[in-house]
Amino acid sequence: MSEIPLSRWALGGEATRGYGPRFAELVAQGEDVDGEARLADALSPRRSRILDAGAGMGRVTAALRARGHDVTGIEPDRTLVAQAEETYPGIGLLPLDILELTPAALEAHGRPTAYDVVVAVGNVFILLAEDTERRALTTLRGLLAPGGRMLIGFHLAAGPSGSRTYPPEEFMADVDAVGLKVDLRAGSYELHPANSEYAVWLLSAASSPSR
Incomplete structure (x- = not known):
């Protein structure tokens, strides 16, 4: 397997450490953290197989399992x-990077x-290792079932910090180059119109990579 470079998240060091505790506190307080889910x-069809790629502290994985889906959450940050x-x-999040994902x-x-x-939400794609976006998209495309779709969201x-x-x-x-197509672009997980602050993308496999 090719080398897995350090992501922007990993290189952020201490600047990233507040994320998990902050969301854990919101969950403990009963705040709504389920927008993406x-x-x-x-x-998703009922009882879908869903991959939560870059699951963070697990809130999307947990929310989708509570809705009856078979969810695999992966997160390389051991903390x-x-x-x-x-x-x-x-x-039971799997301690894997997106770039490590293979059927084996x-x-x-x-x-x-x-x-x-x-699902790759919560800024996963703007915190990937430098110049690995197409590699990550290709990896995730290869794990789509026939008719499968991909939900990606990040700040524009x-x-x-570090993104x-x-x-x-x-x-x-990049989407076009790896054989995916954009089915929808919105400005929030509540499907507000596209804007310059945040992007939510719904993707699916094209017939073949364009180049």
């Missing part, structure tokens, strides 16, 4: 994996190798 649920287990005992790796953990919906401006700016035009070019 509600949309993913609406996109967040531990935080997820504290907040959602038994959640998933099989080794007893998980499906094809998914009805792949004022993203988290990149990912202009919509560049993202769409």
Whole structure:
């Protein structure tokens, strides 16, 4: 397997450490942290196989399981994996990077190798390792079941510490290059109109990569 470079998240060091505890506190206070999961649920047939790629501290994985789906959550940050287990005992996030995802790796953990919906929300794509966006998109595309779809969301401006700016035009070019197509672009997980602050993308496999 090719080398897995350090992500922007990993390189952020201490600047990233407040994320898990902050969301754990919101969960403990009963705050609504299920916006992404509600949309993913609406996109999914009942009892779907869903991959939560870059699951963080597990809130989307947990919310989708509560809605009856078979969810595989992956998260390479061991601190967040531990935080997820504290907040959602038994959640069992797999300590894998998106770039490590292969059918063999998933099989080794007893998980499906094809998914009805792949979710990569919460700024996952603007915190990937430099110049790995197409590699990540290709990896996730390869795990889509026939007719499967991909839900991706990230800030276009004022993203988290260490994140990149990912202009919509560049993202769409990367999507096209790896054999995906944009079915929908919105400005929020409640499907507000597209804007310059946040982008929510619904993707599916094109017939073949364009180049």
